[in-house]
Amino acid sequence: MFKILKYSFFDLMRSRWSYVYFAFYLLLGIVLLFLNNDLSKAVITLMNVIIVLVPLIGTIFGVMYYYNSREFTELLLAQPLKRPSIFLGQYLGVALSLSMSLVLGLGIPFIFYGLLKSNAIWDFSLLLITGAFLTFIFTALAFNIAMSNENKIKGFGYAILLWLFLAIIYDGLFLMTLIMFEDYPLDKVSLIGTMLNPIDLSRTLILLKLDISALLGYTGAVFKQFFGTSFGLIISFIMLIVWVILPVLRILYKSKRKDF
Amino acid sequence: MKSLVLHIILCLSLLVSSISFSQTVEVCDSCSTTTLKNAIAKANPFDTISIKKGTYKEYGIKVDKPLTIIGEDYPVIDGQLKGEVITVISDNVTIDGLFVINVGTSYTEDYAAIRVRKSKHFVIQNVVLEKLFFGIYIEKSSYGKLYHNKIIGDAKEEYNSGNGIQLWYSNHIEIEHNYVEHVRDGIYLEFSDDCLIKNNVSAENLRYGLHFMFSNNDIYQDNTFENNGAGVAVMFSKKIKMYNNIFKENWGTASYGMLLKEINDAEIIGNTFEENTIGINIEGSNRILYKHNNFKKNGWAVKVRGACYTNRFIENNFLYNSFDIAYNSKINDNVFDRNYWSNYTGYDLDKDGIGDVPYRPVKLFSYIVNRTPETIILLRSLFIDIIDFSEKVSPVFTPDNLLDHNPLTKKITW
Amino acid sequence: MVSIQGLYKKFGKNKVLSGLDLEIEEGGIFAVLGPNGSGKTTLIKSILGMVIPNKGEISVLGKNIKNSSKYRNKIDYLPQIANFPSNLKVKELIKMIKDLRGKTAEDESLIKLFKLEPFLNKKLNTLSGGTKQKVNIVLTFMFDSPLIILDEPTTGLDPISLIRLKTLIQTEKSKGKTILITSHIMSFVEEVSDEIVFLLEGNIYFKGSISELKQMTSQPDFEHAIASILTTNHV
Numbered sequence: 001m002f003k004i005l006k007y008s009f010f011d012l013m014r015s016r017w018s019y020v021y022f023a024f025y026l027l028l029g030i031v032l033l034f035l036n037n038d039l040s041k042a043v044i045t046l047m048n049v050i051i052v053l054v055p056l057i058g059t060i061f062g063v064m065y066y067y068n069s070r071e072f073t074e075l076l077l078a079q080p081l082k083r084p085s086i087f088l089g090q091y092l093g094v095a096l097s098l099s100m101s102l103v104l105g106l107g108i109p110f111i112f113y114g115l116l117k118s119n120a121i122w123d124f125s126l127l128l129i130t131g132a133f134l135t136f137i138f139t140a141l142a143f144n145i146a147m148s149n150e151n152k153i154k155g156f157g158y159a160i161l162l163w164l165f166l167a168i169i170y171d172g173l174f175l176m177t178l179i180m181f182e183d184y185p186l187d188k189v190s191l192i193g194t195m196l197n198p199i200d201l202s203r204t205l206i207l208l209k210l211d212i213s214a215l216l217g218y219t220g221a222v223f224k225q226f227f228g229t230s231f232g233l234i235i236s237f238i239m240l241i242v243w244v245i246l247p248v249l250r251i252l253y254k255s256k257r258k259d260f
Numbered sequence: 261m262k263s264l265v266l267h268i269i270l271c272l273s274l275l276v277s278s279i280s281f282s283q284t285v286e287v288c289d290s291c292s293t294t295t296l297k298n299a300i301a302k303a304n305p306f307d308t309i310s311i312k313k314g315t316y317k318e319y320g321i322k323v324d325k326p327l328t329i330i331g332e333d334y335p336v337i338d339g340q341l342k343g344e345v346i347t348v349i350s351d352n353v354t355i356d357g358l359f360v361i362n363v364g365t366s367y368t369e370d371y372a373a374i375r376v377r378k379s380k381h382f383v384i385q386n387v388v389l390e391k392l393f394f395g396i397y398i399e400k401s402s403y404g405k406l407y408h409n410k411i412i413g414d415a416k417e418e419y420n421s422g423n424g425i426q427l428w429y430s431n432h433i434e435i436e437h438n439y440v441e442h443v444r445d446g447i448y449l450e451f452s453d454d455c456l457i458k459n460n461v462s463a464e465n466l467r468y469g470l471h472f473m474f475s476n477n478d479i480y481q482d483n484t485f486e487n488n489g490a491g492v493a494v495m496f497s498k499k500i501k502m503y504n505n506i507f508k509e510n511w512g513t514a515s516y517g518m519l520l521k522e523i524n525d526a527e528i529i530g531n532t533f534e535e536n537t538i539g540i541n542i543e544g545s546n547r548i549l550y551k552h553n554n555f556k557k558n559g560w561a562v563k564v565r566g567a568c569y570t571n572r573f574i575e576n577n578f579l580y581n582s583f584d585i586a587y588n589s590k591i592n593d594n595v596f597d598r599n600y601w602s603n604y605t606g607y608d609l610d611k612d613g614i615g616d617v618p619y620r621p622v623k624l625f626s627y628i629v630n631r632t633p634e635t636i637i638l639l640r641s642l643f644i645d646i647i648d649f650s651e652k653v654s655p656v657f658t659p660d661n662l663l664d665h666n667p668l669t670k671k672i673t674w
Numbered sequence: 675m676v677s678i679q680g681l682y683k684k685f686g687k688n689k690v691l692s693g694l695d696l697e698i699e700e701g702g703i704f705a706v707l708g709p710n711g712s713g714k715t716t717l718i719k720s721i722l723g724m725v726i727p728n729k730g731e732i733s734v735l736g737k738n739i740k741n742s743s744k745y746r747n748k749i750d751y752l753p754q755i756a757n758f759p760s761n762l763k764v765k766e767l768i769k770m771i772k773d774l775r776g777k778t779a780e781d782e783s784l785i786k787l788f789k790l791e792p793f794l795n796k797k798l799n800t801l802s803g804g805t806k807q808k809v810n811i812v813l814t815f816m817f818d819s820p821l822i823i824l825d826e827p828t829t830g831l832d833p834i835s836l837i838r839l840k841t842l843i844q845t846e847k848s849k850g851k852t853i854l855i856t857s858h859i860m861s862f863v864e865e866v867s868d869e870i871v872f873l874l875e876g877n878i879y880f881k882g883s884i885s886e887l888k889q890m891t892s893q894p895d896f897e898h899a900i901a902s903i904l905t906t907n908h909v
Contacts, residue, residue: 078751171643214559214582
């Protein structure tokens with residue numbers, strides 16, 4: 001597996017797209033910090049970018065990589081290699097190289113800005129960790145979609161739909177549900193609803209840092225326990241890990257049964 | 261005029277008498293006087309009582325003549341939890357450098373570590389109070405000074421704890437450089453006018469850091485109110501001036517940096533509201549000027565609960581608040597002008613430092629959260645941004661005329 | 675060498691292999707033929723474990739291949755369309771496959787044989803189809819495995835390389851290896867193969883030598899023999 005991972009990773013690290021992705025984040029970091037000169041504002045803008053763009057890029061890139069490397073995959077399949085390790089290796093290769101572009105692209109300008117001495121370092125690290133998690137989750141989801149759809153166009157379509165659903169539509173339905181049932185106690189429901197969508201989950205995790213003052217304004221006991229203690233942070237991280245593990249398990253399951 | 265002349269004469273005569281006739285009574289374990297009570301009984305008016313280092317188990321001490329009571333190296337006056345410790349009932353009393361502990365607790369009487377009743381021209385300074393019920397209680401007194409006192413309570417429940425510094429029907433009191441923590445209300449003013457509250461720190465109190473009721477023409481400035489149960493409450497008062505205070509980290513459901521209720525004609529200038537659930541909560545308050553305040557990282561910078569008219573918000577910084585302004589009605593009679601809003605996304609083509617597009621500080625989402633509080637969990641979601649944008653373009657739920665027509669593009673400094 | 679019993683495979687509603695039995699002895703060159711959609715590629719991919727059968731058993735070198743990957747150490751496979759990771763250089767690809775499968779020294783002589791030296795430092799996406807196929811061939815033949823599977827090996831090759839490929843196949847055969855080939859070029863099949871496996875509608879229609887095939891169809895040459903099978907079966 002690690003050999004596959006190594007080759008997929010180096011293959012991707014040399015591809016044009018990795019550079020574009022890396023350059024994009026580098027530029028974003030520089031523009032936010034050096035033109036704006038306001039760390040708090042930069043962190044808020046970054047959060048919006050991370051919870052919207054990272055999943056989109058992870059999904060598109062994952063699907064694209066899978067379809068583009070089909071022949072290579074077939075070459076590997078004929079080698080004495082275990083199937084799960086081939087797909088896991090490729091998946092990790094994509095997810096790792098995307099995460100690295102993100103972390104380095106944003107990290108470098110922030111280090112030059114003198115972030116290490118600033119107390120925004122925790123907010124920022126949390127942003128990067130969440131971004132990396134989102135990359136891993138959405139690349140895994142993309143692999144799932146691509147493995148289940150031989151047709152490229154269909155695969156891309158589903159991938160975009162998935163992103164659209166989780167990034168926007170889900171929250172719309174969520175909001176409507178909450179407003180419709182506003183007479184009932186909803187704090188548990190709303191927390192569960194958040195856990196079921198990795199984008200919402202990541203957003204909540206970042207809210208814990210950026211908007212804790214507002215979150216504590218709500219009366220519900222469950223909310224209070226969730227946001228007022230480290231409980232929320234721990235649960236959110238556990239859920240993010242679950243969100244990585246589940247699609248990866250399905251990749252492994254699917255890889256054992258798929259025909260090429 | 262007549263009273264003023266009298267006043268001056270009185271002061272002068274005091275000065276003269278204290279210089280020419282005053283004697284010093286010493287109190288210590290091995291002195292001829294071993295208790296403060298005896299020393300007061302022995303002393304003549306305008307004498308000085310000097311208390312040496314040691315522990316004095318006394319309570320119910322009545323200071324009934326003008327005396328200066330000075331502790332050397334903080335002698336401990338231990339009330340043994342039996343009742344009030346020192347009660348001042350004479351004018352011109354100075355208490356300096358005492359360490360008072362173990363004030364009695366009662367449900368029927370407000371025992372204080374030091375109480376001043378119906379007196380004038382008192383000074384209480386450098387006093388440390390611990391294990392207390394009420395700290396310093398000023399009752400129907402005036403022209404007093406409270407400087408450099410430190411009050412450290414251990415209050416757990418609101419119903420059986422008292423306030424740090426309490427003023428009741430007392431005017432012209434100066435409260436400066438005091439430190440109050442872990443009591444019910446840090447500083448409490450009721451029916452007290454023309455007071456100055458300056459450079460105090462009030463932190464981690466159960467209820468309010470500072471609590472104003474029916475008190476007019478007071479000034480409070482350069483104070484820090486931090487991490488109190490519900491922040492600072494200013495209620496039913498007129499012409500209060502609030503300058504350069506810091507309100508920090510007041511978190512919780514019914515918690516705010518400052519609560520304004522039925523406040524008219526106040527000036528709120530140069531204050532910093534940072535990381536509070538609600539920066540300022542306004543109810544039924546009119547003609548207030550908000551100028552040069554910093555609202556930073558609050559849940560809601562300003563929450564307007566209705567019946568607030570002709571308030572002006574001018575040249576404030578609204579920085580990274582989850583919500584800048586929240587309204588619960590569609591009617592607006594307040595003015596927002598030349599503020600800096602970090603959430604402003606407009607442009608400034610003519611480079612005059614004023615954004616070319618007006619800023620709309622009330623978001624649709626704040627209206628939704630007000631209605632269904634659980635939706636707060638969707639804060640900063642892309643979907644919310646989209647509906648906020650549509651509301652910004654054509655307001656349906658939020659006040660149509662609530663606009664800052666001259667949003668600044670740079671943070672204001674003053 | 676390869677033994678297949680009762681192999682079934684469906685893709686959706688489409689039955690591709692229906693109860694196929696096949697026994698391939700050790701040594702010699704076997705050509706798998708059949709019209710489009712007769713299941714040639716599916717058969718080969720089943721042997722390689724790339725297609726998972728619905729039913730039936732496959733053993734390679736006496737061992738059931740189900741849930742196993744190690745047996746592929748004994749197989750060299752030349753895939754039909756060679757598309758490699760585009761950002762790798764030829765050299766790196768060869769190194770990588772060696773890294774994945776184990777050491778070999780054969781690669782250098784093969785590179786010389788197909789005159790690939792000038793391309794070693796080129797990225798794979800800059801190569802022509804024929805050159806890619808040559809790289810593909812090098813990757814296949816550089817390991818010394820008892821079973822070689824070639825899927826359309828002649829695609830894109832120039833005449834000289836074709837001759838070299840044929841010699842290569844013969845040398846491997848002379849080492850006593852078993853070689854399985856699919857091809858649409860009948861002359862190539864006729865020239866190299868010892869035995870024909872003819873697939874029709876997911877089953878084996880004919881298995882035997884070319885002369886036996888000619889006899890059975892009473893046709894003078896191989897190409898017509900194949901054609902007659904197809905016409906009599908209305909394919």
